Amino acid sequence: MIGYRRHAAIRRNNKQIASERISILLTLAREKIKEEPNLAQRYVKLAREIGMHYKVRIPLEYRRIICRNCKQIIIPGINCRTRTRTGRESHVVITCLICGGQTRIPLKERKAVDNAKAKIKN
Template identity: 50%
Template sequence: MPVSRRSRKREVEKISRERIDYLLRLADDVFLEKPARAQRYADLSRRIGMRNKVRLPKIWRRRICRNCKAFLWPGVNCRVRLRPRRQSHIVVTCFNCGHHTRYNI
């Protein structure tokens, strides 16, 4: 029995999300001992997402620098600050490239 395109696409998206989440959890666990390996896991997860047109979950998307694509670990290779001015927001500064990213609270 042939499988429809839609169900095949859903299955591919599901598998992609599982692999992305697994790789980024591994990157999170390994970062302090082997940052290069954690970066490799983050790169692989990004490429899986791009290949299958699946977005990274928000909690993981914020852990990757938008400019240099480095896997961020607060206090090690990025700085996180709360700013009450204008609208309250969080500012994340990457130490690799110096890029600032704002997230509204």
């Protein structure tokens, strides 16, 4: 029988280990995608499974390289296409060349810059 506090500590530790493993797997996946795409995709699947099991979110920098539609790793110049669209709401469109799915990433940073500029003008 382990007490609540100890249990909570173990769970925190597991989460810590899980997120470390996710980072390692996704780093490997990114390195291997060119030479061994199948292996890389397996790493991504594993990382996602760990994330779901331990309820750990995939870090943003890696979420951007996983297709929202088919959940496979997508790297510009290899299996996805990125296009920037400017206008009222600037965003980047990432087209996955595996499934054809598109992910939009709004460029909030740019908006922040524009807002800052507007403030200076006024």
